[in-house]
Amino acid sequence: MDITLTKWTLDDLEDLLYFANNRKIAKWMANGFPSPYKEEDALFFIEKVSVNNRNLFAITVDGRKCGGIGLHPQIDIMCKNAELGYWLGEPYWGQGIVSHCVGLMVAYGFENLDINRIFARPFGSNITSQKVLEKCGFVLEARLSKTIYKLGQYEDELIYAVRRS
């Protein structure tokens, strides 16, 4: 299996739409990841990130753009931190793909950005994502009770982080 992180381009529109339009993914994401995921959403995302965002990548497996992963550098007094986010198309789950990509992104972040901490905020019930982060050396720093409200339900917010060593 060939796994790489690549820039999003307009050629990826079809793959993005195909894999991102999935309620089982959206339910774990902030509402900026819509459901249903329509063609205009895919177009808006790719146009935005291909021009402005150097730190968001397509997860590319054997040539298919089947997921997304990226770092969001913070501002102001949080400027030494970046938030990590990711998702993967359902047919590819459970093969270690995102764990591999998180490792790549952590290395990329500490090499290319002026940051000392990378954090992620999975929902308390998102055991798979927590497993990924733990496998990649992230440490659970905090559990905030019922701070997330998604699809009519409250969820705990977990803060996992890895520091520049």
Ligand SMILES: CC(C)(COP(=O)(O)OP(=O)(O)OC[C@H]1O[C@@H](n2cnc3c(N)ncnc32)[C@H](O)[C@@H]1OP(=O)(O)O)[C@@H](O)C(=O)NCCC(=O)NCCS
């Ligand atoms: C979370 C997600 C990115 C994981 O991607 P993935 O490539 O399938 O993850 P990996 O295969 O690298 O690792 C998953 C790990 O979780 C484990 N796992 C999965 N479900 C589990 C469960 N219910 N309980 C315990 N462990 C579980 C797997 O066994 C695997 O660990 P292992 O390699 O030690 O066996 C993917 O499922 C996804 O896109 N989910 C929807 C969106 C999302 O949750 N994004 C993250 C928001 S913070």
